[in-house]
Amino acid sequence: MLVKEILPNIALQAYIKSYLIVRFDTAIPKEFATKPYPTRIEQSLNFFARGYINNQNPATGESVRVASTAIFGQQVCRLNFETIFQPDFLMLMVNFKAGAMHRLLRIPNQELTTKFCDAEPLFSSEMRMVNDLIANAKDEVEIVGIADEFFLKKVRALKNDANQIDKIGELLLTNPTHFSLNWLADQACLSPRQFERRFAERMGVSPKFYSRINRFYQTFLYKETNPGTDWLTVALNFGYTDYYHLAKDFKQFANTTPKIMLEQYARRPEVVFKFFEPPRSASAYRTAVIDS
Known part of the structure; x- marks a missing residue:
């Protein structure tokens, strides 16, 4: 089991804040499987390489399965993510810096606000292949390398449009x-x-x-x-x-x-089971011993 936040290749750091890798190979008790997700500034691309999540809106009670590669637009209300752990689970979340998703997708970001969109029509048909590569990667070093290669190709195709x-x-x-x-x-x-x-x-x-x-x-x-x-x-x-x-x-x-939000947030799986690792640079990460 692991939750790791890793910095991308230095050439990508103007676009990507961090990669978050979440991996479970053991079932988590159902009472800890739902993560409360209070509103925050975050726009991301998510690869659910193994397993999937349901997005629950606590205000409406609606629950929807999220696509295997999904764009998360800017959140404006609380959500609950129910992770499906069987038989195992592997996710790579790519957290973008301010404005970077707009630069990559070239669509008004209001169209993505509060939405969890299938990424394949928005990015490219490559998304399915990248997700498969992540699913079959032997370790976290290889996952980071796959993501870096994909985004370096995307960034090189962009004009210099820093804003x-x-x-x-x-x-x-x-x-x-x-x-x-x-x-x-x-x-x-x-x-x-x-x-x-x-x-x-x-x-x-x-x-x-x-x-x-x-x-x-x-x-x-x-x-x-x-x-x-x-x-x-x-x-x-x-x-x-x-x-x-x-x-x-x-x-x-x-x-x-x-008070209630803090109590609910303290029951996140990574907190209860103490398997979150602090962020580290990609270069330091690549030379580190990989924990299983």
């Missing part, structure tokens, strides 16, 4: 405190109206909503790693006016109260 809006997206990721729309638009040399439209095209949501989601998730992660800090202090430290202001965001983005 100031993507840099602003990264800024809001690292510092989700309040910036005025006029200031952000000035950084992109656009009018506020043009900036909002182009930002949504590349990120899937408006700059204000993007910043709200990221502030919520950073607040949540801080409290998870600093359980001794009271909620009011946490809320004020992250720019909320009071605890009730924070609780309102939890209702929207986690579909429950802060």
